[in-house]
Amino acid sequence: MTRSLRLIPLLVVLVALTGCGGGDEATHTDEVAMTLPPLLDRELFFGDPEISGAQLSPDGTLMSFMKPYNGARNIWVKAADEPFAAARPVTADERPVPGYFWSRDSRYLLYVQDKGGDENFHVWAVDPAAAPEPDKGVPPCRDLTPVDGVRAQIYSVPKANPDVILVGMNDRDPSFHDIYRVHIPTGERVLLRENDEGVGAWVFDNEGELRLAYRQMPGGGGEILRVDLQGLVQIASWTFEEEFNPVGFHPDRTRCFVSTNRGDADLEQLMLMDVETGACELVEKDPLDEVDFGGAVFHPETDELLATVYVGDRARVYPQNEEDAKFWSSLKQAL
Structure with a gap:
């Protein structure tokens, strides 16, 4: 007799036992089930919201937001004084749009998107005032970084030139991003700086001037370097157990806000760093002393x-x- 046949009598007994004397237990189970609150759909917790990421255009005339279109999260636009029912889609991507922003002159919406989850994000631009394409129902979207296998990063949107964005592209070396100036209306791309220093990210000030660089260190920490005529000069460093992230430049452009927990701090705090020396002064930490600077x-x-x-x-x-x-x-x- 095979092992599987020898198990049959045992299974029969188990089935019989589970069916005996179960009336009271079943009744009790039903009573408990009746007292439990209803189950909530997982979509309430993990699904995309119906509307998210609302923004006003810089000139205040248009409102944009993200909402599903053809089953994926896309960008919609309406006049600021129109009801949401009047909104129209301006992108028709098959993958959810992760985020977007307006160009400074309110002419374009800019966003990033990859192909099939390959994480090679490209920068795309769409003119919301353009006529929709008949086959897609949305205006034409243009790839501003059209190089296969390349991942683009948006670094800066200079105030002085609203037609331009500064981006990083790893088209020359897959490990590091060179800096390009991209003309939004035409897509013209000009190389500004090759990254031969192993820089992981570049930081521009409020006027679009390259000021700082971030570079990972061999021990797992990192360093911030000042960019000047002499090259790259280290002004701050931290260990692998610490965080140090530029947040934005102060209006005087000589200092940069950073979020860090360097030293004895347990939680990340907002500090001001002198760009010349790297010296930091505390601006604010969580008044409740509960969480990191957010x-x-x-x-x-x-x-x-x-x-x-x-x-x-x-x-x-x-x-x-x-x-x-x-x-x-x-x-x-x-509210």
């Missing part, structure tokens, strides 16, 4: 720090001046 809001024209953000159980916003505190208070009351 983000900053800057004025789009003056670059003034307007608010800081910390995210725990809920997001907490801390306005940095009296005027914005009044605005934020009135906004919360309206």
Whole structure:
């Protein structure tokens, strides 16, 4: 007799036992089930929101947001004073659009997208005022970094030239990104700097000037380097156990906001770093001393720090001046 045949009587007994005396247990189970709250659909927790990422164009005339179109998250646009029902899609990507922003002159929407999840993100531009293509129902989208197998990074959107963005592309060396200036209307691309120094990321100031570089160190930490005529000069470093991330430049352009937990700090704090010396001074840490520094809001024209953000159980916003505190208070009351 094979082993499987010898198991048959045992299975029969087990089935019989599970069916005996189960009436009371079944009744009890039903009663418990009736007292439990209803199950919530997983989509409520993990699905995409119906509408997300709302933004006003810099000139204030248009509102954009992300919403599903043809089964994927895409960008929609409407006039600022129109109802949401009047919105129209301006992208028809098969993969969800991860994020987007407006060009400074409000002419274009810029976003990144890869192919089939290969993580080789390209920079795309779409003119929301252009006529929709008949086969897609959206305006034509243009790839501003059309090189196969290359991953592009957006570094800066200079104020002085709204037609230009500064991007990094690893088309020459897959490990590192060279810097290019891209003309949005035409897609013309000009090489500005080859990355022969092993730089992992470049940091530009508010006027689009290259100021800092980030480079990983052999021990697992990193360093910030000042970019000047003499080359790259280290002004800050940290260990693999620490974080040090540029957040944005101060309006005076001689200092840069950074988020860091270097030294004895347990949580990341917002600090101001002198770009010449690397010296840092504390700006703010979590008033509740619970979480890392979560983000900053800057004025789009003056670059003034307007608010800081910390995210725990809920997001907490801390306005940095009296005027914005009044605005934020009135906004919360309206919501």
